[in-house]
Amino acid sequence: MTLYNNEDRFISIEGIARRYPKAGGGETTIFDDLWFSMNRGEFSCIIGHSGCGKTTVLNILAGLELPDDGVAVVDGHAIEGPSLDRAVIFQSHALLPWRTVLGNVSFAISSKWPQWSADKVRDQAMRFIEKVGLKGSELKKPAELSGGMKQRVGIARALSIEPKILLMDEPFSALDALTRGTLQDEVRRICLETGQTAFMITHDVDEAIYLADRIVLMTNGPGAMVAEVVENPLPRHRGRIDLHKQPDYYALRNHLIDFLVTRSKSFKDEIPTDYSKRHPPIVRPTAALAPKADLSAA
């Protein structure tokens, strides 16, 4: 089932390429002519093996890197550098260790709204510190917090500037499974509540299934491609507990794992004849419609 979905392209990646000079001369192409788009209010994940350029895509969206070719467009404007409209949650949380929790969040807020009074900045910071469940710890320094709490501060800092897009680079990969689960719940709740557009890099298939509305599958680098964009067939209001009881859950999961295990390597050699880099196929694996995924899992 392949369809092209062009409605309300909020973020549009249009033919971007990134190349690095090789040590012995020449260039390595991480990816080129990469196209995909995201809609407003959607949660997108990008999945692929290490070295396929996922982080590069995120850095380009963040404006920390510029593409060598092509352009990334957000809300009708080409990205030319970092912007307060796009907040990043870093994998390493990247908190400033000499500032308190409140200080870290306030730093972001006063960067976005320099004209705000100290009280207003503080109120806004406290609102988001409460939202991520850190009320009472606002005067602690990052060194006094656990890994999960530090990442909560990172989330509060990113959300506090009310960005148009939330960009996340494997934000939970350094956390233990229980903490990761709780934080996934929180991020999902906050994004649903506020209609936040979000883009996340992950290695974790279950994380992608739980959080994402769309999952972009990237083949292995160098020369990585968007193999397809998977639409999540599970209901938008899904719970962690009954996730695996959803009828389409295994079809989706098998499809993703099949991609990571085999197709991410082999896709390049057996590109479908109707494949177009500009319009990567949109796939919606369901129990009824994805016999291929079921077969490969058997």
Place this chain on the structure above:
Amino acid sequence: MSSNLTLRASVLSFVIFALFIAAWHIATRQTGSVAAMDPEYAKLMGLTATTGKSAMPGPFDVAAKIWEHLKNPFYDRGPNDKGLGIQLAFSIGRVMLGYCIAVCVAIPTGFVIGMSPLMSKALNPFIQVMKPISPLAWMPLALYTIKDSSISAIFVIFICSLWPMLINTAFGVAAVRKEWLNVARTLEVRPLRKAFTVILPAAAPTILTGMRISIGIAWLVIVAAEMLVGGTGIGYFVWNEWNNLSIVNVIISILVIGLVGMLLDQALARVARLVTYPD
């Protein structure tokens, strides 16, 4: 446990101090009449020859003299007889002036070098050549160009304090973590605000280490510089008392130089603790 350790260490320190004083006292005590000699000759030679008294003063002589200095540290009886407090104030004043000018030059310059790989590469050969020069080697040049001995001493302090702060600032600024800079970039923090709210706090512990090294060197150098330029200061005092053959005053100066050096270092260590962040 740790308070117990502190107590035992203090007791041990006191014992070592007491043993040192005792050994000093025994080594310099009067040993009584050495030999019968011509009274005229004995008068000429003084106590050293007649009673076996060492020319080196004992701990009680020094203690008595310290008490005398403490009672009246700020007297001024002409250019060659000033209180210890006045001499110290001159030295500390010179060190502070030269050091503060060095801070004002080294930290901004270090920032530029740390931020710009181009400046870092361009200035590196100069720094590498200038750094190992003994500060006193600058003295003749300073005296010739500045023509004022007191300002020359300040210049020498400036030049010797400069390098450790410059190098540490450049290193600290260049080593600020990429992720913190990326946070500043994604938040569109303006360059000046970034310098003060991200780079300066991140590099502060390294900068303070450089400042501590510098104040130590400055205090070492001021004594030697004042011996050369003369007039005032604790360095001049030491040399003047040596010319007066007042070993008691020389010993007291050594002690005071050590104490002041320690206080300067401790003061900066305290500041360093304030800006250090746990990671």
